[in-house]
Amino acid sequence: DGGITQSPKYLFRKEGQNVTLSCEQNLNHDAMYWYRQDPGQGLRLIYYSQIVNDFQKGDIAEGYSVSREKKESFPLTVTSAQKNPTAFYLCASSTRTGTGNEQFFGPGTRLTVL
Amino acid sequence: QKEVEQDPGPLSVPEGAIVSLNCTYSNSAFQYFMWYRQYSRKGPELLMYTYSSGNKEDGRFTAQVDKSSKYISLFIRDSQPSDSATYLCARHTGANSKLTFGKGITLSVRP
Numbered sequence: 001d002g003g004i005t006q007s008p009k010y011l012f013r014k015e016g017q018n019v020t021l022s023c024e025q026n027l028n029h030d031a032m033y034w035y036r037q038d039p040g041q042g043l044r045l046i047y048y049s050q051i052v053n054d055f056q057k058g059d060i061a062e063g064y065s066v067s068r069e070k071k072e073s074f075p076l077t078v079t080s081a082q083k084n085p086t087a088f089y090l091c092a093s094s095t096r097t098g099t100g101n102e103q104f105f106g107p108g109t110r111l112t113v114l
Numbered sequence: 115q116k117e118v119e120q121d122p123g124p125l126s127v128p129e130g131a132i133v134s135l136n137c138t139y140s141n142s143a144f145q146y147f148m149w150y151r152q153y154s155r156k157g158p159e160l161l162m163y164t165y166s167s168g169n170k171e172d173g174r175f176t177a178q179v180d181k182s183s184k185y186i187s188l189f190i191r192d193s194q195p196s197d198s199a200t201y202l203c204a205r206h207t208g209a210n211s212k213l214t215f216g217k218g219i220t221l222s223v224r225p
Binding site: 004006040041042043044045048058090092102103104105106107108110 | 120122148150155156157158159160163202212213215216217218
């Protein structure tokens with residue numbers, strides 16, 4: 001089955017620790033995205049990548065880092081510099097950049113800082 | 115002013131009701147609009163996608179865009195309890211693939 005997988009589903013972190021969220025897609029999509037969702041806030045874009053070995057900051061990139069070494073994978077690291085990391089994190093991918101693309105979402109990772 | 119405004123609700127209706135979900139947007143330069151449905155603790159799924167003014171119908175769902183008033187709407191006919199979810203409107207920038215989302219409205223359809 002084609003799709004987007006995110007792991008783990010739930011993640012707990014102590015303050016001061018870095019954690020990495022996994023996102024893998026087998027849809028052969030060029031573009032991938034990371035969003036953060038907080039209650040009543042909708043989705044906010046953290047980082048996105050239109051091609052391997054290239055990525056751009058979204059609206060709330062501070063305290064996060066990404067890499068795009070493979071087309072299928074776009075891991076997100078939540079660093080200790082992120083002051084309020086508890087949230088629901090969603091990864092998405094799309095077939096092409098530019099106008100009219102449809103983004104497909106993974107099931108999400110819920111991160112809780114203890 | 116936020117680029118996409120959506121009434122956060124929540125909204126509760128009886129089964130069989132016609133539901134109207136609405137968003138407004140502030141920039142008239144972009145033409146692609148989407149509605150996503152998100153069940154609790156799940157990722158959003160694309161429900162409707164339109165890129166012009168007028169109506170687009172898919173089963174019980176109709177997406178409407180009124181560019182003159184910068185208003186986008188999603189209508190659900192004969193609503194079912196399985197329609198209970200959060201609905202997110204989104205606008206595509208067209209320039210570099212970014213979507214701008216509304217905050218979402220949570221719909222509950224009572225049996």
